[in-house]
Amino acid sequence: MADCPREAAIRVLMMPRDTNHRGTIFGGVILSHIDQAGAVGALGAGCRQVVTVAMDQVEFHQPVEVGDLVSYYTKVLKVGRTSVKVRVEVAARRRNGEEVAVTRADVTYVNVDDDGKPVPVPSGTP
Numbered sequence: 001m002a003d004c005p006r007e008a009a010i011r012v013l014m015m016p017r018d019t020n021h022r023g024t025i026f027g028g029v030i031l032s033h034i035d036q037a038g039a040v041g042a043l044g045a046g047c048r049q050v051v052t053v054a055m056d057q058v059e060f061h062q063p064v065e066v067g068d069l070v071s072y073y074t075k076v077l078k079v080g081r082t083s084v085k086v087r088v089e090v091a092a093r094r095r096n097g098e099e100v101a102v103t104r105a106d107v108t109y110v111n112v113d114d115d116g117k118p119v120p121v122p123s124g125t126p
Contacts, residue, residue, distance in 0.1 A: 008071040009037040009088070016066050025064035030103065033072055034058070034088045038107035041074030041086035046122040050109035053083070062100040068092040070102070082118040083110050 010033065018029045035052055042050045064070055070092045078085040086109065090102040113119045 009040040009074040011069060011071045014064055014066055014068045014070060014092075019066060023066070025066070025068075027058075027060060030060070030064060030070070030090060031055070031058065033070065034090065034103075034105050035107065037072030037074055038086040038088045038105075039109060041076055041088070042084040042109040042111070044074075045076045045079055045084045045086075047084055047109065047111040048119075049112055049114075050084070051112055051116065052107060053110050054108040056106045058103050058105045060103050062092065062102050064092050064102055065094070067095045077106060079121055081120055083108055084121060085109075 012033055014025050014029075018025045020026050034055070039050050039052070070090060073089045073091070075087045075089075076084060077087050085106055087104060087106050089104040091099050092102050093099045110118050111121045
């Protein structure tokens with residue numbers, strides 16, 4: 001988890017409604033939160049509103065359990081003319097206080113106008 005600053009874009013307490021048949025959290029729930037956290041990072045880079053265009057390979061290294069507090073850390077990797085690439089790292093704090101690295105993804109967003117058309121990312125942003 002050392003690649004990203006330790007400021008969480010979002011934090012979510014995992015609840016029983018998000019579990020699969022094995023009692024751990026659905027991977028799709030984590031993917032949804034990755035997308036939301038990455039969007040927060042893109043907005044912080046100057047975008048007004050974004051759409052997701054790509055998410056690289058996501059490999060889960062640890063399961064996420066009910067009661068875990070999951071933090072999604074973001075770091076802007078690249079700002080293009082109309083796009084922003086954000087790294088999202090995911091860590092789960094277990095109820096016993098242990099923190100485990102869950103996964104990470106690089107997500108690309110496009111800055112769009114109210115009609116959904118790509119527009120330049122304002123300059124002078126990180």
